[in-house]
Amino acid sequence: MDAFTDHWVERFSDVYDEERLSEICWVTGSVNPAVQGLVIDQVVPRGSRLVDLGCGPGVHAVFFAQHGMDVTAVDRSTAALARGRELAAFYGAEVTFLEGDILDVPVADASADVVHDSFVYHNVRPEVRERYVAEVARVVRPGGLAVLTEFSDRMTPGTGPLRLTSDDMLLPWLEHFEVDELRRFRSLPTEKRPDQWHWLAVYRRRGA
Ligand SMILES: C[S@@+](CC[C@H](N)C(=O)[O-])C[C@H]1O[C@@H](n2cnc3c(N)ncnc32)[C@H](O)[C@@H]1O
Numbered sequence: 697m698d699a700f701t702d703h704w705v706e707r708f709s710d711v712y713d714e715e716r717l718s719e720i721c722w723v724t725g726s727v728n729p730a731v732q733g734l735v736i737d738q739v740v741p742r743g744s745r746l747v748d749l750g751c752g753p754g755v756h757a758v759f760f761a762q763h764g765m766d767v768t769a770v771d772r773s774t775a776a777l778a779r780g781r782e783l784a785a786f787y788g789a790e791v792t793f794l795e796g797d798i799l800d801v802p803v804a805d806a807s808a809d810v811v812h813d814s815f816v817y818h819n820v821r822p823e824v825r826e827r828y829v830a831e832v833a834r835v836v837r838p839g840g841l842a843v844l845t846e847f848s849d850r851m852t853p854g855t856g857p858l859r860l861t862s863d864d865m866l867l868p869w870l871e872h873f874e875v876d877e878l879r880r881f882r883s884l885p886t887e888k889r890p891d892q893w894h895w896l897a898v899y900r901r902r903g904a
Pocket of ligand 1: 698699700722723749750751752753755770771772773776796797798799813814815816
């Protein structure tokens with residue numbers, strides 16, 4: 697079964713080929729303020745081996761590389777990866793872009809200090825969440841982090857990704873991770889959705 701809900705599987709297969717980045721609603725041109733804060737506070741420090749899952753056009757991957765991280769960025773859209781490679785080349789940033797699935801990430805066990813997920817988990821089908829979390833847990837070393845930003849249930853209801861509750865954010869993760877931080881934050885407004893209430897989650901892999 698595909699990891700993403702049907703609507704989004706269809707959408708992601710062509711969006712990066714057919715639309716300019718400026719027309720794609722989740723592309724704000726910048727990294728959200730909560731993730732910036734994690735870098736400023738060195739929760740995600742320079743030198744981290746970071747895997748960015750569902751990297752899209754690479755905005756976060758390039759940001760992390762610019763801040764001294766060793767970044768592998770994974771997406772299954774070749775068009776998204778092509779955009780990411782262009783962006784990294786523009787900055788002269790070193791990012792390894794890999795085509796792959798979030799349920800079968802093409803990296804070794806425990807090879808990441810940090811797994812980053814921006815706007816991926818909120819598109820994952822509820823019945824596949826535990827498989828996704830298990831795959832993230834395979835990739836992160838014990839004591840390492842999973843950092844997520846997702847739509848929260850404080851967002852206006854409507855089309856688009858699932859609005860996740862605190863249970864959605866917590867329960868599937870607790871078998872493999874402790875929770876260092878979980879909070880809603882206001883992120884960058886977009887034209888269609890000025891009220892952006894997202895989750896920031898920082899989970900720590902058990903077993904250190
Ligand atoms: C909403 S976009 C988020 C992109 C980026 N992380 C960001 O915040 O701008 C979700 C991304 O997940 C990718 N994706 C969808 N299903 C996937 C799968 N099964 N495995 C890997 N990537 C997938 C899509 O191609 C898309 O780039």
